[in-house]
Amino acid sequence: LRANFSILQKETGFVNGLITVLHDITEQEKIEMERREFVANVSHELRTPLTTMRSYLEALADGAWKDEEIAPHFLNVTQNETERMIRLVNDLLQLSKMDSKDYQFQKTKVDFVKFFSGIIERFEMTKEQNVTFKRNLPQKPIYVKIDQDKLTQVLDNIISNALKYSPEGGKVTFSVEKRQQFIEISVKDQGMGIPKKNVDRIFERFYRVDKARTRKMGGTGLGLAIAKEMITAHGGQIWATSMEGKGTTIYFTLPYEPSEGEGR
Numbered sequence: 545l546r547a548n549f550s551i552l553q554k555e556t557g558f559v560n561g562l563i564t565v566l567h568d569i570t571e572q573e574k575i576e577m578e579r580r581e582f583v584a585n586v587s588h589e590l591r592t593p594l595t596t597m598r599s600y601l602e603a604l605a606d607g608a609w610k611d612e613e614i615a616p617h618f619l620n621v622t623q624n625e626t627e628r629m630i631r632l633v634n635d636l637l638q639l640s641k642m643d644s645k646d647y648q649f650q651k652t653k654v655d656f657v658k659f660f661s662g663i664i665e666r667f668e669m670t671k672e673q674n675v676t677f678k679r680n681l682p683q684k685p686i687y688v689k690i691d692q693d694k695l696t697q698v699l700d701n702i703i704s705n706a707l708k709y710s711p712e713g714g715k716v717t718f719s720v721e722k723r724q725q726f727i728e729i730s731v732k733d734q735g736m737g738i739p740k741k742n743v744d745r746i747f748e749r750f751y752r753v754d755k756a757r758t759r760k761m762g763g764t765g766l767g768l769a770i771a772k773e774m775i776t777a778h779g780g781q782i783w784a785t786s787m788e789g790k791g792t793t794i795y796f797t798l799p800y801e802p803s804e805g806e807g808r
């Protein structure tokens with residue numbers, strides 16, 4: 545690129561055009577590379593549960609079905625793998641919908657504090673681990689314009705990760721803070737954390753810190769990528785901070801305009 549640039553620099557006017565063309569090619573190559581990588585990832589993610597299922601089904605067909613102890617266990621494995629594939633395909637459909645330009649959000653004005661409390665309560669009622677919940681929520685309502693279904697999905701992904709990685713007896717802290725033009729939401733856990741160099745990558749599609757471990761936990765590797773798409777589409781930002789062995793906090797923002805009578 546640099547060689548061509550210096551040769552053509554003399555012919556003023558032509559240089560800009562050339563640079564733009566070269567730039568477009570590399571950008572396109574990057575997109576193409578990402579697309580190939582994505583297809584490879586999807587294929588791999590689907591092949592794993594399928595080969596597992598094939599082994600268990602073969603064993604059942606070979607006679608394991610007659611064993612009253614083994615058969616239910618083997619069937620259970622194939623059922624879990626099927627569930628995981630369904631989750632994966634649903635996540636993929638969700639992402640591909642978001643990728644298409646004509647995607648519509650159904651935004652309504654809601655009290656975020658009430659909305660968030662409802663989701664936290666649902667997790668508190670259904671959680672199976674010994675984890676305590678702490679709420680740092682404002683007393684007064686905060687009205688924001690959001691697509692409730694999408695934000696529910698974002699919070700479901702973040703909170704289920706926080707619970708998944710929480711240690712026995714751990715604490716999960718939920719906070720909402722009002723800033724000038726936005727609100728900042730955070731979910732903090734006391735789990736194993738994420739190595740510093742990987743923290744920003746957890747929002748990439750299929751990125752997992754520990755592939756084997758997280759796949760075993762039933763994740764698709766797409767939860768936070770979907771969350772990022774949805775928060776960005778709401779005009780917000782999402783990021784994480786983490787300390788290995790200490791815990792992880794996921795933050796996101798949503799645009800907010802203080803309205804009449806709401807107070808600050």
Ligand code: ADP
Pocket residue numbers: 701705706709733735736737738746747751752753754758759762763764765766767768769792
């Ligand atoms: P997955 O379905 O694997 O959970 P996500 O997109 O939700 O996919 O998360 C991506 C990866 O980020 C996870 O596989 C995990 O390695 C890491 N991660 C996400 N949340 C946490 C957390 N609260 N504590 C530790 N690691 C986390």
